[in-house]
Amino acid sequence: MASKVEVPCIKVAILTVSDRCHAKKAEDKSGSKLRQLISENIFFPGQVVHQDCVPDEVNAIKEKLLAWADSKEVDLILTTGGTGFSPRDVTPEATREILDREAPGLNIAMVTSSLEITPLAMLSRPSCGIRGGTLIVNLPGSSKAATECLRFVAGALPHAVDLLQGRMDTVEVTHREMQVAVAMKEVRDKASPLREAPPSVTKPHIHRSNSLVDETQVANRLRKSPFPMISVAAAVDIVLKEADMLNTHVISYKDALGHVLADDVYAKDALPPFPASVKDGYAVVAADGAGNRKVLGHSTAGSKPDFGEVIPGHCIRISTGAPVPKGADAVIEVEQTELVKSADEGRTELEVKILHPPTIGQDIRPVGCDIKANNKVLSAQSWIGPSEVGLLATIGVTKVKVYKKPVVAIVSTGNELVDPGVQLKRGQIRDSNRCMIESLLEQGNFEVIDMGIIKDTPGSILEALTNAMEKADVVVTTGGVSMGEKDLLKQVLQIDLRARIHFGRVFMKPGKPTTFATVNTEIGKKLFFCLPGNPVSAMVTCNLYVVPALRKLSSRLRARNTIIKAKLGFTIDLDPRPEYHRAIVSWVEGDDLPVGETTGVQDSSRLLSTRSANGLLLLPAKTDEQASLPAGHVVDCMIIGRM
Ligand SMILES: Nc1nc2c(c(=O)[nH]1)N[C@H]1C(S)=C(S)[C@@H](COP(=O)(O)OP(=O)(O)OC[C@H]3O[C@@H](n4cnc5c(N)ncnc54)[C@H](O)[C@@H]3O)O[C@H]1N2
Ligand code: MOO
Ligand SMILES: [Mg+2]
Numbered sequence: 001m002a003s004k005v006e007v008p009c010i011k012v013a014i015l016t017v018s019d020r021c022h023a024k025k026a027e028d029k030s031g032s033k034l035r036q037l038i039s040e041n042i043f044f045p046g047q048v049v050h051q052d053c054v055p056d057e058v059n060a061i062k063e064k065l066l067a068w069a070d071s072k073e074v075d076l077i078l079t080t081g082g083t084g085f086s087p088r089d090v091t092p093e094a095t096r097e098i099l100d101r102e103a104p105g106l107n108i109a110m111v112t113s114s115l116e117i118t119p120l121a122m123l124s125r126p127s128c129g130i131r132g133g134t135l136i137v138n139l140p141g142s143s144k145a146a147t148e149c150l151r152f153v154a155g156a157l158p159h160a161v162d163l164l165q166g167r168m169d170t171v172e173v174t175h176r177e178m179q180v181a182v183a184m185k186e187v188r189d190k191a192s193p194l195r196e197a198p199p200s201v202t203k204p205h206i207h208r209s210n211s212l213v214d215e216t217q218v219a220n221r222l223r224k225s226p227f228p229m230i231s232v233a234a235a236v237d238i239v240l241k242e243a244d245m246l247n248t249h250v251i252s253y254k255d256a257l258g259h260v261l262a263d264d265v266y267a268k269d270a271l272p273p274f275p276a277s278v279k280d281g282y283a284v285v286a287a288d289g290a291g292n293r294k295v296l297g298h299s300t301a302g303s304k305p306d307f308g309e310v311i312p313g314h315c316i317r318i319s320t321g322a323p324v325p326k327g328a329d330a331v332i333e334v335e336q337t338e339l340v341k342s343a344d345e346g347r348t349e350l351e352v353k354i355l356h357p358p359t360i361g362q363d364i365r366p367v368g369c370d371i372k373a374n375n376k377v378l379s380a381q382s383w384i385g386p387s388e389v390g391l392l393a394t395i396g397v398t399k400v401k402v403y404k405k406p407v408v409a410i411v412s413t414g415n416e417l418v419d420p421g422v423q424l425k426r427g428q429i430r431d432s433n434r435c436m437i438e439s440l441l442e443q444g445n446f447e448v449i450d451m452g453i454i455k456d457t458p459g460s461i462l463e464a465l466t467n468a469m470e471k472a473d474v475v476v477t478t479g480g481v482s483m484g485e486k487d488l489l490k491q492v493l494q495i496d497l498r499a500r501i502h503f504g505r506v507f508m509k510p511g512k513p514t515t516f517a518t519v520n521t522e523i524g525k526k527l528f529f530c531l532p533g534n535p536v537s538a539m540v541t542c543n544l545y546v547v548p549a550l551r552k553l554s555s556r557l558r559a560r561n562t563i564i565k566a567k568l569g570f571t572i573d574l575d576p577r578p579e580y581h582r583a584i585v586s587w588v589e590g591d592d593l594p595v596g597e598t599t600g601v602q603d604s605s606r607l608l609s610t611r612s613a614n615g616l617l618l619l620p621a622k623t624d625e626q627a628s629l630p631a632g633h634v635v636d637c638m639i640i641g642r643m
Contacts, residue, residue, distance in 0.1 A: 227504030258445025
C-alpha cells in the first residue's frame with residue numbers, strides 16, 4: 001500500500017559536475033548539501049531519486065542528464081558546478097545541448113538575486129530548461145551559492161513541475177493563489193504609514209488595530225497553504241539561528257537564578273577562611289598520642305575563643321565548623337574520648353582521655369581547602385541554578401553580570417475562548433493554552449506576560465501583537481494559523497507587521513501549522529511563535545521550538561532539547577507525519593533503557609494525552625516498508641519533564 005503523503009513530492013536527481021570531486025580529490029559538499037535540503041523538505045516536499053558526480057566533460061554531463069531525463073522517473077535535475085568562467089566550466093553548454101526548451105527566467109532569477117549578495121554573481125552562467133517532462137536547473141558549484149540559488153527559485157519549482165507533468169488541478173489552485181497573493185501585495189503596498197518606515201524596520205506603535213487584512217474574501221481565500229512544509233530539524237535550526245543572544249546587565253545574586261553568567265566569577269577570600277574543625281570533639285596536639293589531656297577551654301562556631309594556644313598535654317573542646325586554635329594540629333571526635341575529671345557539677349570539663357592516637361591534620365579543614373582565595377568559582381556562560389546562587393553568597397559576590405533573559409508575551413486567539421472561571425455559553429470553550437504555556441515557561445525560569453484572550457479579527461490581532469511586541473522580546477500566540485477563514489495570524493504578520501515568516505508549516509504531528517516569524521522593530525528584533533490552537537499541538541510545539549529559542553536568547557550553552565533512547569512500551573501504527581507521541585518514560589529495574597508508555601489516544605485536542613507525560617517519543621513517518629513499530633522497538637525520546 002502506498003504511503004499517504006499530503007503534498008506531491010518532487011522526484012529530484014542531483015548531479016555534481018567537478019573534476020576534483022569525481023577524482024575523489026575533494027569532498028562533494030554541494031551534492032551532499034543539496035541532498036540534505038531536498039530530503040528534509042527545506043524548500044518543497046522532495047525526494048532524491050538519483051545522485052551522481054561526473055567530471056567537467058560535456059559528454060559525461062550530457063550522458064547523465066539524458067539518462068535521468070529520459071527515464072521519466074525524474075521531475076527535476078539539479079546540477080551543481082561548472083557554471084563559471086574557467087576553461088573547464090562547461091555545464092551550461094552540455095545542458096543546452098540536450099534541452100528541448102530553455103527557461104531563461106530561472107537563470108535571470110538566480111543571477112539577479114545573487115547579485116544582491118555579491119557582484120561576482122554576474123560571472124555565473126546557468127542554463128536552465130526542459131527536456132521532456134523534466135526540469136533541469138544549473139546551480140553554482142559552492143555549497144553556499146548552490147543553496148542560495150536554489151532558494152531563489154525554489155518557490156516556483158513545484159508549480160513548474162506541476163505544469164510539466166500536466167497536473168492541471170494543482171496548477172489551477174496555484175494560479176488562484178497567485179491572484180490572491182498579488183492582491184494582498186497590492187493592499188500591502190498601498191499601506192502608506194508602513195511605506196514611511198524603512199522596509200525592514202517596523203515601528204511598533206504606528207498602526208495598531210488599523211489592519212489592512214481583508215477578512216471578507218472568504219470565497220477567494222487560499223485553498224492550499226502557500227507555506228512549504230519543512231522538517232522539524234530544519235525548523236529548529238531556523239529558530240535557533242534567528243534567536244540572538246540578548247545584552248548583559250548587572251543584577252543582585254538573589255535575582256540571578258536561571259540567568260547565564262556573562263563574566264567569570266572569582267573568590268575574594270578563602271573558604272574556610274580559618275582552619276576549621278570537621279567534628280565535634282577536642283583540638284589536640286597530635287604528637288601527644290593517646291591518653292589524658294587537660295581541657296583549656298572551648299571553641300564553638302561563631303563564638304570568641306576563651307583560650308590561648310594549645311600546648312602539649314592539653315586540648316580544647318571544639319565544635320564542627322569552629323576555628324582550630326593555634327598549637328592544635330588534630331581534632332578527635334567526642335566519641336573517641338572519655339571524661340576523666342569535671343567540676344561545677346558537670347559545668348566544667350577539666351580532663352579527658354583520648355582513646356586512640358590522632359594523626360596530624362585529622363578532622364581539620366585547612367584554610368582554602370574548599371575554595372582558594374582568588375580562584376575562579378564560576379565561569380562565564382555557566383547557568384545559575386540554586387547551587388550557583390549559594391556559591392555566589394559564600395564568596396560574597398552580591399552583584400553579577402548576566403545575560404538578559406527574554407520577556408515572553410502570551411496571547412490566546414479565538415472567538416470561542418473564555419477564561420476558565422466563566423460559565424460556558426453555547427459554542428464557548430475554556431482557554432487552556434495560555435495558562436499551560438505560561439506555566440511551562442515559568443517552570444523554565446522565563447519571564448512571561450499574560451496578554452489575555454483576543455478575538456479572531458485582524459484589528460484585534462494586530463493590536464494585541466503590537467502591544468505584545470512593545471512589551472516583550474518574544475510573542476507566543478496560539479490558534480488562528482491554519483486554513484480557516486478566521487485563521488488570520490499569518491496575514492496580519494505578513495501584511496501589517498511586515499514580518500518575515502520563516503516557516504508556516506512543519507512536517508510533524510501534532511503541530512503542522514506552527515508558524516515562526518521575526519519582525520525588525522526600532523526596539524530590536526521580535527520573535528513570533530504562532531502555535532496551533534489545538535492544546536496538545538500548542539504544548540508540543542512550545543516544547544519543541546519556543547523553549548530552545550528562549551534558552552538561546554538567554555545565552556544558555558545547550559539550547560537544544562535533550563534526546564535519549566527509549567523502548568516503546570506498546571505497539572503503534574505510524575502516522576503519515578513524524579509523530580511526537582506523548583509518553584510516560586521511566587526506568588524499569590533490570591532493563592538497559594528507559595521504557596516509554598503511551599498516554600493513550602493522541603488526538604491534538606485531547607489534552608489528557610499530555611497528562612504526566614515527561615517524554616515525546618519521536619516516531620518516524622509511515623512508509624511503504626514500515627507501517628507500525630512493535631513494543632520494545634528503540635526510538636529517540638525528547639525529555640520534556642522530570643524523569
Ligand atoms: N483545512 C485544514 N484544516 C486544518 C488543517 C489543515 O491543514 N487544513 N490543520 C489542522 C491542524 S493540524 C491543526 S493543529 C489545527 C490548527 O488550527 P489553528 O492553529 O488555526 O487553531 P484554531 O483553528 O484557532 O483552533 C483549533 C482548535 O483548538 C481550539 N483552541 C484554540 N485555542 C485554544 C485555547 N486557547 N485553549 C483551548 N483550546 C483552544 C479551538 O477551539 C479549535 O478546536 O487546524 C486543523 N485544521
Ligand atoms: O498538527 Mo495538528 O497539530 O495535528 O493537530
Ligand atoms: Mg484554525
